[in-house]
Amino acid sequence: MRIRSARHAVVAVVVALAVAACETPSQPGGTPAGTASAIPGAKGTGNAPVTVELGTAGTPYNPTWLDDALYFGVEPKNDNDxxxxxxxxxxxxxxxxxxxPADCYGSLLRPVRRPGGALAVVAGCYENGVLRFRVLAVDRSTGATEQLFRSGRAPGYVTWSGDTAFASVVTGGCAAVTRLRADALEAIDAGPTFAGRPWPSSGWAAGGATTCPGGERVVFPTTLDRTDSVAALATGDAGATAAWTLFLAPAGLTGAAKEVAGGFVDQAGVAATPDGSRFVVAATRQSAAGLWLVDAAGGTVHAIAPGAHSGAAIAPDGGRAASVQGGRMVVYPV
Structure with missing residues (x-):
């Protein structure tokens, strides 16, 4: 089936980014509104973690927090849904x-934040039987969509710096950040550096395989709305157990990136407040899997919650974080 093929193409990218999800039963005949409830064992309601109840809608993924709400995709259990x-x-x-659009079969709906807090989604679509990925602007009040970008490759995560859109793409063990154009992924010329190393980017515009000869890899780019700086996890180690460091690159992805905090392994998500004062990272650190809060001022790292998490989001005011744990979207006070 087309939907299954699209899903498998998306899963290849998601696995490369170390994003995991568990499945729950899908619901026939539509999806009702869900509710939120305190996690069993949590004390109180005001400061307790909250799980977002979706009934039997499916498994949530890739949270993104905008000014009006927390947005996320939901994968149904049935591959044909x-x-x-x-x-x-x-x-x-x-x-x-x-x-x-009629040819977008809903095989992927990854919400992303556009400049000014607007909403977009990365969607898998078929064109004459060939899977293509589009970035679509979304009208939050009507659900109407408008195409912004189109690509034959699956952009892992999309972000903007100023009027320019960037995407992370993973293939062959290499993780690069590229510039999005209307119908292509374009290499960044004279891009930023981290710890004296270049952010890998070359080769995508031609559509060929990209390698990271020095072991440099960059994942989960996310923009600070108020400064247009771009945060991302980067490593110079090509090994499977490489330690990743959170860096902050200047607006437009030029110049030297500043180190914020390091020591992350098995990375699965990054989010930042609009002013860049706080970051959330889903990863393993000091041999402990968890969701981590990073204060930019001193680079201090605090545990929000233990256990493996997938995806990361933080409220614009920095007071709450969200991630997927055990197949459920959980909102934590921070």
Whole structure:
């Protein structure tokens, strides 16, 4: 089936980025609005973690927090069902009724933040039987979509710096950040450096395989809205157990990136507040899997919650973080 093929193409990218998810039963005949409830064993309600209840809608993934709500994709258990876009705000979860192009089968709906806090999704679409990926602007009130970018490769994570869009793409063990154009992924000329090393980018515009000869890899780019700086995890080690460091690159991805905090392994997500004062990282650190809060001022790292997490989001005010744990979207006070 087409949907299954699209899903397998997406899974290859997601696995390369070390993003894991567990499946739950899908629901026939539509999806009702969900609810939020305190995690069993948590004390109180005001400062307790909250799990976003989706009924039997499926497994959430890739949270993104905008000014009005927490947005995330939901993968149904049945491969022939379309993925869905959901949002959660103050105890209530609901499906966003997207109006996708006819050839977009809903095999991937990854929400991303556009400049000014607007919403977009990365969607898998078929063109004459060939899987293509599009970045679509979303009208949050009507669900209407408009194409911004199109690519034959699957952009892992998309972000903007100023008016320029960038995407992370993984293939053959190499993780690079590229510039998005209307119909292509374009190499960044004279891009930023981290610890004296270049951010890998060359080769994508030609569509050929890209290698990281020095072991440099960069994943999970995310933009600080107020400064247009771009945060990302980077490493100069090609090994499977490489330690990754959180860096902050200047606006436009030029110049030297500043180190924020290091020692992350098995990375699975990065998020930042608009002012860059706080970051959330889903990864293993000091042999402990967890969701971590990084204060930019001193580079201090604090544990938000233990255990393996997938994806990361932080509220614009920096007061709450969200990630997927055990197949459920969990919102934590920070």
């Amino acid at each position: 379309k993925h869905q876009l959901w949002r959660w705000r103050e105890g209530h979860a609901e499906r966003v009724p997207l109006k996708l």
